[in-house]
Amino acid sequence: MVMLGASIDERPVGLAVLHSATAAKAAFLESIFVDPAFRRRGVGRALLEAAESMTLAAGIPKLVGSWYHDTPAAAAIERLLAGKGWGEPTPTATVYRGGRSALEQTVRKNRPWRPRPGFEIDIWSTLSPDERRQVDELGATHAIGMGLHPAGEWMLAVSEETSVVLRHHGEVAGWMLNHIVGAGLHRYSMLWIRSDLVGRGLGVSIVIESVRRHYALVDQLPRLFFHVEVHNDPMHRLIERRLGVFERYSSLLRSERSLVAGTAPSTRNVKDDRRGSGD
Ligand SMILES: CC(C)(COP(=O)(O)OP(=O)(O)OC[C@H]1O[C@@H](n2cnc3c(N)ncnc32)[C@H](O)[C@@H]1OP(=O)(O)O)[C@@H](O)C(=O)NCCC(=O)NCCS
Structure with a gap:
């Protein structure tokens, strides 16, 4: 830097x-x-x-x-x-922002996680040193984009009490990782599930569990935001159906x-033609 x-x-x-x-x-x-x-x-x-x-x-x-x-x-x-x-x-990306009411609505709309055989969801602080090594190794053995693996955020520490881990037969198999970005500002950062487990509703479950943990700490962390890629329609739909109402969003x-000679894009006439999904 x-x-x-x-x-x-x-x-x-x-x-x-x-x-x-x-x-x-x-x-x-x-x-x-x-x-x-x-x-x-x-x-x-x-x-x-x-x-x-x-x-x-x-x-x-x-x-x-x-x-x-x-x-x-x-x-x-x-x-x-x-x-x-x-x-x-x-x-x-679309940026969703919210606070206490969006968290509360999400908690009310959804039942708490009911354990399924072989699966367990817990907070990040419960990870053992061995499991933390497993997480690092998963980055090398699975196609996890840097934006979805804890190593991809090298400036902010993981919010240990609101981030959750998914375990499958005792192995780390997914996570919802969050970071505290500023005073009282919480970012939902990285949602990842092992590819063979996708499509069973586990992703939603770990998001909701993470919201539940965050809601318990809402006095300390009253504001939140997260990014969702513009074309990730399934995720936008899921947010609409399963989460609370977010007060404001921008793009x-x-x-x-x-910077290589001869390939620079041409300049353009700038008008105030910004499009977005803002309020
Ligand atoms: C964007 C910013 C860096 C521009 O700095 P600046 O020193 O004023 O810019 P310059 O004087 O070098 O201007 C260069 C060109 O940018 C454009 N520009 C700069 N400010 C502008 C403004 N307020 N409105 C329209 N065009 C502007 C113009 O084309 C200008 O050329 P011109 O003066 O010949 O017309 C400054 O406005 C700024 O710091 N804004 C806040 C940015 C911010 O919030 N950063 C934090 C998050 S990244």
Whole structure:
């Protein structure tokens, strides 16, 4: 991770955060921010150019960024990126947000987990050291995307009391992993079930169990959110049918720029044409 700082007359005025894995195909612009008192002076553009040059110098051919369609800075970010030849923003995920009432409705709508022979659901803090090693090994032996395996979140610790593990004949076979992102803000992050167990309603069961555990701690963790990929219709339907009503949702947009000569996407005329499912 690289932090790029900008200053004017030795006063810090902006920051960009760049992240990439070794030998990655793309680096991520995690954040870009300019002090409001110093905006529209080219600082954002300079930070972006520095991030692009550093990415290219590291031998990484692409830079990717994402932001919420309804963030107050969305229009500025889109114009800034478009002006530097980034691609058309595309929605990648719907963001659901909620709080106590959505949790309470979910708990009321669904019965608690009734154990089935061979299966067990428990909270993450019950994992033994051996089982934690099993989880690591599952990452190597099963096709679990980095976004669904605990190793994929390397900055935040797992919320041990609200995340749940599914055991099948004593083996770890699935999980609903959550993270505490900020003060009182809980993210439902990673739902994974071993492929041979998919289609038996176990995924829903572990989500509901996790909500139940979270609801018990709602005073400490009153706000929650989660992302669902835009085209994951079964999951959107499941949320509508089985979970509570979420107060607000927005769309996560993504854009990228190829930094290899001759392949950069063309710039576009930017209008306020953001589409999304916001409120
Ligand atoms: C987006 C942001 C980084 C731009 O920084 P900046 O220093 O003002 O940008 P620049 O002066 O380099 O502007 C470059 C171009 O971006 C576009 N732009 C910047 N701010 C804009 C705005 N408010 N409205 C429309 N376009 C804007 C323009 O095309 C501008 O070029 P121009 O001035 O020649 O017209 C800044 O507005 C910001 O920090 N916003 C908050 C971002 C945020 O919330 N980040 C945290 C999550 S990632």
